[in-house]
Amino acid sequence: MPPRRRSASGYRDIRQRPNGGFYVEIRSVDLRLSLGTYDTAHEAARAFDAAAWRLGRPRLQMNFPDVHTLQQALDLAPLPRLNSAQDRAEHTALQRRLLVAQEDERVMAEWRRRHPEDVAYEQEYWERRREEDTRRRREERLDRRRRKALACAQADLVNAGGRSFFTEEDVRWFDIWLSTCDDTNDDDDGADDWSD
DSSP, rough: OOOOOOOSSSSSTTEOOSSSOEEEEEEEOOOEEEEEEEEEHHHHHHHHHHHHHHHHHHGGOSTTTOOOEEEEEEHHHHOOOOOOHHHHHHHHHHHHHHHHHHHHHHHHHHHHHHHHHHHHHHHEEEEEEEEHHHHHHHHHHHHHHHHHHHHHHHHHHHTTTTOOOSOOGOOOOOOOOOOSSSOHHHHSSSSSOOOO
């Protein structure tokens, strides 16, 4: 059997899981040995090499060619993961949460099927909210532009030798540094973002 090409992780027979972990298994024509999931690709590769040494695989099929003996591979491999009662309890809790989420999705799909008028009303409501938020942001941006223009005009007047109706301690002087950017994401604090 020809050697397998290296995966996206950069190591042989190591695949990244959607949850960010790295799954390791050794495959051949008559053998499929799962070595588990590790936090990093490097740990997974070390575990692969230790198992490959034990199975008598050729060194060309190893991830780290600088390891010359089984003992070196075992010394460098991560310790086996122990599943404690706490690990099992966390896994059970996650499974329950997954079941609840799946049931919620099923119930919501059924509710949408049975009550299309409520779905339409909800979509109209959120569309109105988006329009109101856009209008509010535009009004706030226009107000900032006006305040900034006034402060800049007063500063220009003072720089030209004139007299401003702002006092020296007037907080409106700070309006010179207001952002008048048209990018609404920069203007938002993020709390009222209703976009999909």
